[in-house]
Amino acid sequence: MQVPLEITFHGIAHSDAAEAKIREKTAKLEQFCDNIISCRVAVELDHQNQQQGNLFHVRIDLSVPNKHIVISRERHDKQSHEDLYVALRDAFDVAKRQLEEYVRIQRGEVKKHQAPAITDVP
Numbered sequence: 001m002q003v004p005l006e007i008t009f010h011g012i013a014h015s016d017a018a019e020a021k022i023r024e025k026t027a028k029l030e031q032f033c034d035n036i037i038s039c040r041v042a043v044e045l046d047h048q049n050q051q052q053g054n055l056f057h058v059r060i061d062l063s064v065p066n067k068h069i070v071i072s073r074e075r076h077d078k079q080s081h082e083d084l085y086v087a088l089r090d091a092f093d094v095a096k097r098q099l100e101e102y103v104r105i106q107r108g109e110v111k112k113h114q115a116p117a118i119t120d121v122p
Helices: 016-032 084-107
Strands: 006-010 038-046 055-064 067-072
Touching: 006 016, 016 038, 016 084, 038 084, 055 084, 067 084
Parallel strands: 006 038
Antiparallel strands: 038 055, 055 067
């Protein structure tokens, strides 16, 4: 990565364990795509949810050549995001899939569909 990883916590105290998990997951992303320019991860705790426990929101901003990938899940998407590590896992899983798709496109491995043949109809 050309720019150092940026990790921010909003509404939650800094956690060394969470930061270590984010660094681990980011390192795994670099295995799928070795030309990541920068990565920013923001973890936010939503204290305003009345019906459920406090939910975590994770946002990942990745910059790769010719593309900017943003992974952001709404706080109410999954009740399981009451656990920070589950929220991190889900966000990084989406990031991995999007990076894999980006790499396939860059390598030209994406299947191109042919235009349907035009036939003369009387």
